[in-house]
Amino acid sequence: LESNKPDISIYGDVTLENCDKNLTVVGNINSESINIKGDLSTDTICNFGDITINCNNLKVDDLRSSGSIKINCKELISSDFYSDKSNIIGDIKTTFLTTNQLTLEGNINATGITYQSNEELKTDLNKP
Numbered sequence: 001l002e003s004n005k006p007d008i009s010i011y012g013d014v015t016l017e018n019c020d021k022n023l024t025v026v027g028n029i030n031s032e033s034i035n036i037k038g039d040l041s042t043d044t045i046c047n048f049g050d051i052t053i054n055c056n057n058l059k060v061d062d063l064r065s066s067g068s069i070k071i072n073c074k075e076l077i078s079s080d081f082y083s084d085k086s087n088i089i090g091d092i093k094t095t096f097l098t099t100n101q102l103t104l105e106g107n108i109n110a111t112g113i114t115y116q117s118n119e120e121l122k123t124d125l126n127k128p
Contacts, residue, residue: 007038058090 007022015030016023022038029045036055043061045051050067059077063069068085078094086099091106098114 007024008019009024009026011026013027013030014025017031017033018035019040020037023036023040023042025040025042027043029042030047032047032049032051034040034045034051034053034055036053038055039057039059040053040055041059045053045060045063045065047065047067049065050069051065052070054072056073057075057077058071058073061079063076063078063081063083065083067083068087069083071086071088071090073090076088076090076092076094078092080096081092081094082096082098084099085101087103089105092104092108092110094109095111096114097108097110097112
């Protein structure tokens with residue numbers, strides 16, 4: 001890729017670990033660790049096992065993990081979010097959030113939240 005390109009786009013499924021620019025993926029990302037210096041936009045992140053995501057802003061239509069998800073970003077925008085355990089630093093805007101445990105350092109804006117126990121939900125859902 002030319003060094004002056006501001007963003008990188010990938011069409012199709014990919015396994016990746018690091019990217020030094022904004023990244024757009026039209027397809028699925030599968031990885032144990034994703035580190036993006038910039039914004040990440042993708043159709044799907046579907047992962048078997050645990051996943052860690054570090055980026056500036058994360059926009060993903062469908063985010064699923066059979067294990068734990070750790071996300072460190074300013075803002076996460078998703079239509080459907082599912083994981084066993086979620087540890088998120090940053091704000092969440094999602095239509096559906098399904099998790100058994102949620103630790104959140106940020107604000108949440110969700111149409112539907114499904115979780116197993118109030119004791120495991122470590123955020124105040126009454127915040128505006």
